[in-house]
Amino acid sequence: MAGTEHLTVERVGATLVLTLDRPEARNALSLPMLVGLHDGWMLADADDAIRSVVLTGAGGAFCSGMDLKALSGHGTDPGDPVRARLKADPDLHWKAMLRHHRPRKPVIAAVEGPCVAGGTEILQGTDIRIAGESATFGLFEVRRGLFPIGGSTVRLARQIPRTHALEMLLTGRPYPAAEAARIGLIGHVVPDGTALERALETAALINANGPLAVEAVKACVHDTAALSEADGLRLELERGRPIFDTADAKEGTRAFAEKRPAVYRRA
Template identity: 80%
Template structure:
């Protein structure tokens, strides 16, 4: 299992937990963190024993976005190995931030504290979102004369009502967890310190389902999002119908009839 000095990986059952681990800088994005995220997503994609991913942050903070001081003086963006990785794949940072990569497995965000700027942008690439009551969200880029180029001008209006998306994008103001839930940016608000516990609980429920079905459902939701309804329904049928002929589908039906838990084997 990989990881870097700013990104730790841990297996909890069938869930891979990715932890942004730079708490002294409020988990601001660094090159070692981005490389670790990139490699973590790939590990989850390639390991069939991983059925879900949880993304969280160390030290009571999710992510305060890009480290502007590091961009100015090179701190946090150093390391020959990491710079070489970025030269070899100039798209690596966008894949790490889920702008140019969609993980095959469901990704559940467990947010505590600040999840702003690049943190809110990464959040939009996750599938299910849990936050502590004290969490804060927002896209602060315009306040610095910057552009939220991690995908927010495209994704946010598709994920929450347009008026809320534009207010968030154009004012750069902070959004407390309860408001973020009310506008649909996150799904659960839990007591501070328990977001990871709740995320792992949701992950365990996902892990108990048929993995082929879970991955096909996630892919269908994303791939049909921008299609006309008729085209989306056609693609859904094309993707979903073959699942009924799998051994996992037969096992699910048998388990239901026999009143037991199913044992899926991804085939």
């Protein structure tokens, strides 16, 4: 499948696995990696046979943030096709980092090692998060006099308690996996080296469900997050009622009654 110099793409059943693949730099973000991520999200959206996405990193690391030198393009050929892609779509890097794009399929993060700065910012665009027990998290930008512009000043306090969000943003300190789980940044801590395995197991559970229902549920959770309860409940009915009229819904109830696995056809 398509990929780039620093981003590998593979299929495991109905799951698309995107691997940040620059282990010599602890998978720091580069231009080829951003283009590969963008294309991976677009592929997942376009291919109905893909029902979930797992995002992980190679070499025992998730992502150590942005490689500012690499992102500047210093020393690269101005005619490089990767730079041409970024010039053609100035928003591409934000879509790649899930700041300006929300995949319609569930995204599961499988984290080993460092997931800091830009890594923690990308993490906030994922839906389910699993980490090895030695993984570390944090937003280090203020330590360098920088601003975490990948969405963290908006998203983090909506995902974890405000006091923990501000502490993470303002101290720039690292968070071990156990603490990240305690404050709700991640959902599961597993033995080192098994995060990807656990993520694929979770993806398989999702893949067995009705895809129309899964995608509608994900969209509704995100789209109602900033609404009042009353407005959110109205939107839930708008999104949820049509699902009951689908052939997949009928197949699901029929399969339950017949004590067999359902065969969903996105219809």
